[in-house]
Amino acid sequence: MMTTGTKLRSAAAAMTLVLGGAVGWSAIGHAADAASADGTIKIVESWTRATPAGAQVAGGYLKITNSGSQPDRLIGGTLTIAGKVEVHEMSMTDGVMKMRPLEQGLEIKPGETVEFKPGGYHLMFIGLTAPVKTGDKPQGTLVFQRAGSLDVTFDAMAMGTMPAGHTHN
Numbered sequence: 661m662m663t664t665g666t667k668l669r670s671a672a673a674a675m676t677l678v679l680g681g682a683v684g685w686s687a688i689g690h691a692a693d694a695a696s697a698d699g700t701i702k703i704v705e706s707w708t709r710a711t712p713a714g715a716q717v718a719g720g721y722l723k724i725t726n727s728g729s730q731p732d733r734l735i736g737g738t739l740t741i742a743g744k745v746e747v748h749e750m751s752m753t754d755g756v757m758k759m760r761p762l763e764q765g766l767e768i769k770p771g772e773t774v775e776f777k778p779g780g781y782h783l784m785f786i787g788l789t790a791p792v793k794t795g796d797k798p799q800g801t802l803v804f805q806r807a808g809s810l811d812v813t814f815d816a817m818a819m820g821t822m823p824a825g826h827t828h829n
């Protein structure tokens with residue numbers, strides 16, 4: 661997994677050189693934002709990356725803001741083109757980046773914005789029924805303990821795309 665990730669990052673760096681500029685997510689456009697019925701949970705910049713043929717998994721990235729007065733917890737979700745969706749985190753263990761499912765989901769504190777991005781928290785789309793192609797807009801839901809279910813659309817960016825602000829160094 662990390663070998664592939666490293667190759668993808670190299671490819672992204674090469675592409676940045678070729679185009680003479682940063683290829684960042686926000687430079688390309690984004691799907692509609694989503695908010696819970698009570699307005700406490702807002703999701704912006706939801707995106708995923710194109711997958712190689714035969715890939716079984718893809719990552720989902722976004723920003724979640726809790727503007728309510730109570731903590732909430734992202735506990736799961738769905739995606740039309742995946743068997744299931746898990747909440748994952750990546751962390752360094754003995755010098756190796758590993759990812760693991762957060763069995764209890766992820767708490768979002770009042771006033772907090774959590775960014776899901778490559779190398780950090782991410783959604784794991786497991787059991788893809790079709791490869792993700794650049795420009796696709798796979799749809800799904802994210803389920804919160806308090807705020808309930810939100811419809812989310814993910815913009816499928818090219819392989820190797822990194823979030824804005826991570827392409828300049």
Ligand SMILES: [Cu+2]
Pocket residue numbers: 748749759760782783784
């Ligand atoms: Cu994962």
